[in-house]
Amino acid sequence: MPKGTRRVRAGYESPWASARAAGPWAIVAAVKPAPNSPCPCYSGTKYKRCCRPAHRGALPNAPKDLMRARYSAFALGLARFVMDTTHPEGSSFEADRAQWERSILHFAGSTSFDGLEIVETSGNDREGHVTFKATLRQGEQDASFTERSRFLRESGAWLYHSGDVEASS
Numbered sequence: 329m330p331k332g333t334r335r336v337r338a339g340y341e342s343p344w345a346s347a348r349a350a351g352p353w354a355i356v357a358a359v360k361p362a363p364n365s366p367c368p369c370y371s372g373t374k375y376k377r378c379c380r381p382a383h384r385g386a387l388p389n390a391p392k393d394l395m396r397a398r399y400s401a402f403a404l405g406l407a408r409f410v411m412d413t414t415h416p417e418g419s420s421f422e423a424d425r426a427q428w429e430r431s432i433l434h435f436a437g438s439t440s441f442d443g444l445e446i447v448e449t450s451g452n453d454r455e456g457h458v459t460f461k462a463t464l465r466q467g468e469q470d471a472s473f474t475e476r477s478r479f480l481r482e483s484g485a486w487l488y489h490s491g492d493v494e495a496s497s
């Protein structure tokens with residue numbers, strides 16, 4: 329089974345398109361961006377200094393850091409990271425993990441992740457809110473949206489709880 333070793337850079341084409349063409353088994357092979365590539369969360373920082381530590385298990389310090397890591401996890405098809413950082417009482421939590429993983433990978437594979445902008449953050453050390461604008465494209469369609477997300481801290485770890493979509497762009 330080929331491992332995803334393509335470099336990921338800003339504005340890259342979704343690598344999932346070719347992964348899917350190779351067969352259904354290929355879709356679960358996560359893409360590994362080179363450590364020195366720009367982070368898929370558009371921070372302007374190298375992946376190894378931005379979201380990779382979180383993807384490898386380091387706890388993000390603040391909700392906005394988790395927000396970035398979740399965005400880049402979607403972009404890279406790291407479904408387990410997305411699931412593991414979702415609050416079990418949150419609106420997007422799904423009990424059927426296999427089904428949930430498939431739907432995340434389907435979303436990741438059919439979406440181009442073209443930009444992330446953190447608009448506003450607020451909160452305290454137990455609950456935080458992050459308003460962000462995600463620039464996404466699905467085929468020819470603009471799938472961008474602005475969301476105000478709610479994060480809760482459980483046993484020291486920030487988790488995504490839910491979000492209100494404020495407006496399409």
Ligand SMILES: [Zn+2]
Binds near residue numbers: 375
């Ligand atoms: Zn990042």
